[in-house]
Each structure stands twice: as C-alpha cells, then as structure tokens.
Amino acid sequence: MSKYQHIKQSAYEANMQLPKLGLVLFTFGNVSAADRELGVFAIKPSGVPYEDLTPESMVIVDFDGNTVEGDLRPSSDTQTHAVLYKHWPNIGGIVHTHSTYGTAWAQAQRDIPIFGTTHADHLTVDIPCAPPMDDEMIKGDYEYETGFQIMNCFAERGISYEEVEMILVGNHAPFTWGKTPHKAVYNSAVLETVAQMALLTEQINPQAPKLKDALIKKHYERKHGPNSYYGQ
Amino acid sequence: MSKYQHIKQSAYEANMQLPKLGLVLFTFGNVSAADRELGVFAIKPSGVPYEDLTPESMVIVDFDGNTVEGDLRPSSDTQTHAVLYKHWPNIGGIVHTHSTYGTAWAQAQRDIPIFGTTHADHLTVDIPCAPPMDDEMIKGDYEYETGFQIMNCFAERGISYEEVEMILVGNHAPFTWGKTPHKAVYNSAVLETVAQMALLTEQINPQAPKLKDALIKKHYERKHGPNSYYGQ
C-alpha cells in the first residue's frame, strides 16, 4: 500500500463533496490534501469525471510541483496548489471550483462586500478579488503564476491567509483553503452562499450599507476568538 | 428515560426538516421546542451537522438560558430563544435560519412588502426587519440582546407576536416561531418563499403596488378569522 494512502483517501473524499454540494459541473474543480511531514499533496487527476474517481487515482505531487506517484496527469491547476503549499506553511487543503455565484463575482472583478453575519461568522473583511494577471505572467508559467497572483493580493492588502481562507481570482474563479481539505471544501460552500446573498442584497437595496464594525467583531470572535463559544 | 424525551424528539424532528426544506447550509440554523409546564425547551447542540443529530443530542435549557440537561453545548443562539420563550407565553417553537432570500432582505435592511395573497394568507403586514443592534447592546450579552431587539421591534410597531410569527434581524437573518416547532419551521419556509417572490416582483415591476386592504383582509380571514374555511 502506498505510504500516501491517507492523503489519497482524504483528497478523494473531499473531491467527492464538490458535486454533492453543487459546486462543480463536470470536472470544473479540484481538491488537494497535503501531508506536511512528507512534503507532498494528493490531488485530483486532470479531466476525470467525479463518478470515475477513486482514492487510487489521486496523484501525489511535491511542493515544487513534481509528480511523485500516480499514473495519471495531475489537475491542470496543480502548480497553483504547489505554490500555495510551499509559501503558506499552515494549510493542509486547497480547493478550486467554478461555482456559479463566486465565479460571477470574479468575472465582475469585484470584492464581495461584507453585508451580514453569515459572512462575518467566517471572515472580517470583504472577500478579496485579485486583479487579472498581467500579460507577461500569463505567457509564462500560468498556473504557477496564479499562485503568486493570489499571494501578492494578500500581501498588498496586508491580510493573513490564516484569517481569510478564500479569494476570487479576477476573470477566473474562486480558490479556498484551510487546515484540512474538509475545511477548504467547507469554505468553498460558504463563499458560494455568501456570494449569492451579496448579489441579492444589492438587488434588494443598491445602497445597502456594509456590516458595522461592532457586529463584524462580535460574530467573528464568537466563532474564532479566544473566548469563542460556537461549536463544541 | 429523560422526562424531556417528548420535546427532544420534537426538536429533533423539526431540526431535521430544515435541510430537507433547503433552508440551511451546514449548521447555519436551529430549532427549539418548548414545554411550558416544565418551563424548559429542547434545542439543537451547537455546531453539530444535521446528519449527526439524534433526539438524545438535544440540549434542555430553561427560560433563563441555563442548561438543565445534556452533554453538549447548546446552540450559540440559545439566549435569543430563551428570551422569546420567557416573554411571549404562547409560543411553543422557535426557528433561526440563514435561508438565502430571507437573509438577503435582512442584509438589505428592508421590510418585505406585502405584494400578494401568498403573503396575506399568513400575515397582514410587511414582514418586519428589525434595525441592527446598537453598539452597546452588541458588546453586552449579544444573543440575549437579540431577543430584546426582536421584541422591541414588535412593541414599537404595535404588532402582535401571535399574529406575525416571523421577523428579519437587520444584517443578520430570519427568526420565526409558532404554537409548535412544526409551525415555526413551516413559517420559515413561508418566509423564504415570500422573500424570493417579493424580490422577483420588484424586478418585474419596480413600481409594483402593495396588496390592497380588501384582499389582505379577505385572505387572512379565510385562513385565520372566526369564519375561516381554509384547511380541515
């Protein structure tokens, strides 16, 4: 048995959550699961329909993007995953989808405004939308550069990948991450729901104000602060 | 067997209706079931996925918000439920969700206008949206104050909790209630449908007039009046 069996299994299970949560059409998405000690991650093979996936079909890749184990070609977004794992030491799972509402905000090139507590239960700022890549980066190693596009956006805005576990890549679609692949998938579903609610909010009231600071702080802290009292 | 078994079972069944009706993502909702004679209610434990719920996992809490029985921490919204049960003697069930359209109206900080008979079959006024809480209340016992935020809104507008069994909490999401937990869940689904129809109505006709008084009265009375002839 592969010594990577545990992350293959974990990546498989997390990938299978995507169609169940309505976040992907056909093969438009992928999840990876990292093992930090072994310095590798398991990721969905490219172009394989979800109904044909098995734990064994997951591909093992190192943090420089080299395939370590597996018969199939890894997801075309593999280099983006590798870059993020390499530079952000505290994440254990990454998800990329083209979920409908999240992708629409990415195509509109707008941050998703923080309008309510559903959003504030998960992050205290607008969901950032990274600007489209410049032409030189696109011509280069595109998926590799996408990783830097994401990291640069966080650096420029001074936000932490441990506090904000999601981003929209302008003109493209969402990426999310977390301590585990399961948490990263959870974040993808949260992003999609918050994206839909934000669009509807603006349709109901084009002058809808953002959530005020006191509420942002309260909701985030009850779930994430030192005195959190949400969950078990 | 617990002497609270009947409300645990009732709260469990009502909670399980929420995902079935499409009103919750993950754990974003909770239902409670009260026993007025025993002076307690059963409520969903905090952060537990619906697929893992059992009647036994429900937590028993008194109307001052103290846990009476149960191994798990009760829903983080428990104090809101307690306040409402304490002050509104004729309700037997309460529901809180972040359902998509109801939450969007709450984020937009607008009452849901009464545009048609689907709405009037259930209440004769706009669905009220309570204003966001002031900063002092937020810093205090937040969920406890949410209960007063709801009651104050009804008091200021002079509407009765027995005639209007639903509210939007501004920037947050809907709460509904009823004589039974089942009726409270029913009201949550009605609110979500009415919220979606009202948004679509304004999109189709931004000048759509509200329902006229004669129709409001007629539809409400055929379902709720002394000569009601709706249902068995």
Add this chain to the structure above:
Amino acid sequence: MSKYQHIKQSAYEANMQLPKLGLVLFTFGNVSAADRELGVFAIKPSGVPYEDLTPESMVIVDFDGNTVEGDLRPSSDTQTHAVLYKHWPNIGGIVHTHSTYGTAWAQAQRDIPIFGTTHADHLTVDIPCAPPMDDEMIKGDYEYETGFQIMNCFAERGISYEEVEMILVGNHAPFTWGKTPHKAVYNSAVLETVAQMALLTEQINPQAPKLKDALIKKHYERKHGPNSYYGQ
C-alpha cells in the same frame, strides 16, 4: 366502489405531479378533474399535505360548487373551479398553484410578454394578467367571483379559453386548464418556465422586442394548426 373513482384517481395523480414538478410548497396548490357526463369534478381536499393524499381523499363537487361525495372539506378554491367548469364546456381539468415566477408576475400585475418560441409553441399572445378584483367582489363570495374575474378578462380581451389555457390573477397567482387534468398540469409547468425566461430576458435586454408575427404563427401552427407536425 364510488362511481367517481376514475376522476378521483385522475385528480389524485395530477395533484401528485405538482410537488414533483416543483410547482408547490406545502399545500399551496390544487388540481381538479371533471366528468362532463356526470356533471361533477374531483378536487384536492383543503389543507392536506401532498404526502398524505390518496385517491379516496379527493372530494366530489358539482358545477354549482356543492359537495356531492367525500368526508373532507374541498379546496378553498373550489368555487373558482366550479365557475370555470360551468361556463367553459370544453375543459376537463383545472390547476391552481403559487409557483414562484408565475406568482411574481401576478404580483407585479403584468402580462408575460411573448419573447420566444417556447412561449409561441403554446399560445400566440402574452399570458394575460387579470386586474385585481374590485372591493365589492372581494367582500362577496370571493372564490366564486375569482372565476368571473378570470372569465371577464378573457371576454374583454376577446381571447378564447380553448386557445389560451392559462392566466395570472393579479396580486394572486396562476390558474391553468386543459382538456384533461394532465394537460392542465403540463400548462402550469409551461407557464412557470416561460415566466422565468421572460424575466431573465428583460434582465439581459430591457429593450428586448417581442417575437415577430411570422414566428408566432409558424410555431403555433406546427403544434396546433391543421397541418401540425409536432408530436406523434
């Protein structure tokens, strides 16, 4: 066995199609099935959830709205059905729903414009929206008057109930009919789809022109004309 068993069975089956087609929430809809020779129709009992329906629970009512057989109270909309059966001799089934998009157009008090061939495959004019009832009619026998509200709208516009098998009742919701209950249910689903497409069409292009006459004529005739070649 009841001599009305065949229409009870037919009404039961047609009613059960409504939740399957996503046209009703809870009990917000009803279907009836007429037997012209016996001068009666079978209709859903009032307020009974679809999952509890049986063929036996259907109520038999004559064309003056009197209950002929059945232990339960018939749908609160029964008088509307009776009026339409009495005055429109060539219909065998009637459906009333509060389907989301159809109801939104009714609340917006607008006809649904004929924008495309999906619409023209079924009728050659805008789907009419009857104006809200005047206050005197509302105070009277409301559901009975709803039948006349529908018929008056058709008379004033000079359209035939045999060519146009659907209407929106302003501020209320859709009614549809047909030679059979099955056809009436089919029409309810068509109305809902056409209603959604028309709203989306105006959102994509607020100046979208209506379908031109040559296309209206062609599509309708290929399905309904003397040389129709649609279907078997």
Add this chain to the structure above:
Amino acid sequence: MSKYQHIKQSAYEANMQLPKLGLVLFTFGNVSAADRELGVFAIKPSGVPYEDLTPESMVIVDFDGNTVEGDLRPSSDTQTHAVLYKHWPNIGGIVHTHSTYGTAWAQAQRDIPIFGTTHADHLTVDIPCAPPMDDEMIKGDYEYETGFQIMNCFAERGISYEEVEMILVGNHAPFTWGKTPHKAVYNSAVLETVAQMALLTEQINPQAPKLKDALIKKHYERKHGPNSYYGQ
C-alpha cells in the same frame, strides 16, 4: 437487429442526459447521433417524454432529412439536424434544448460576452446569437431554413464550426454540436452554465470588461492547442 443499433443506442443515451443535467422540461429538446459512413443519423422521436424513450424508438434519418427506419415521426427539428450534418462534415452529434438561461439570451437577441475562463476553456469568442429569420424563410421550410440561419451566421462572422460548437438562434433557443453526441450534450451544459454566469456578471458589474486576449488565448490553448495539458 438493426444495422443502426449503435447510433440508436448512442442517441438514446445522449438524450437521457438532458433531463439528468436539468436542460429540458418535458420534451423540449432532442439529440441526434450520426454515422458518417452510413450517411444517416439517429434522432429522438417527436413529442415522446424522456421516461418513455428506448433505443429502439429512435428514428433513422438521412442527411437530406428522409426517414430511413423507425415507426415514429422524428423530432420536429429533424431538418435542422440534417442540414448541419450535410454541410458540416466533421460533426457526429447535435443537441437542441430550451435550457433556461441559454434561451433567455436567445430571446434577448444578444451574443453571450466572454467574461471569464470558464467560457475561454471552451471557445475564444462570444457565443453567437443568430438574428431571427426573415419572414420569407419562416413561411418556407422553417426547420430546414433554421439550419441555414445557423450556417449563415457562422459564415458572416468568419467563425469555424469546429472551433465554436454552439449558437443561440435569436428568439428561439440554443443548438450545440460536437464530434460525438456526448460532446454535443457536454457543450449544451457548458453553454447553460456560461449563460447564467454572464447574466450574473452583468448584474454584479454592468461595466464588467470582457476577458483580455492573453487570457483567452492561454485558457483555450491549454485545453485545445498543440501543447494542451488539460485532461488525460
């Protein structure tokens, strides 16, 4: 056994994908599967509900639109399929649906703008919307002319049916095609998703710019170019 069994089976399976993918209501769609050597295609019979379809019920038609084998009347859109097979030698499957968002864009008579990479992964230009047919063509052999309406649109714009495998027919609905019936169905689902995302994008940002050339080129080439690295 029919010598056309293989395309009957293929057409049957592809047709059954349409309701599963949410692309059709009732019988509002059809798929055909061609055998280029035999010079025929198998197509859905007209007006038969999907749940009643069998491989045996598929109708065999030649590229001039003559029925070669089958007891049922072929889809009313058969002549359109025949024209496209006759003039476009490298397609093996065609799909027609009235899917909700695609049809709304067709009714709005607008091309679907290329706003993001979901679109660019499949084609490098806006999804074309052919103008409504002129009245003379409508009065003639309508479905036959629809084939020319499609081909004329591609000829006038100088785009290739091998690179762009989808079109909207103005006031009507989408057609898609591909090397296989399976690929044509895949394209119908892609069109519907891209159509929904494009509408949402314009709602979120009415000034949303189109995808820039460098990204269009990159995404298309990674899937379709000589050095493609998407899929297995």
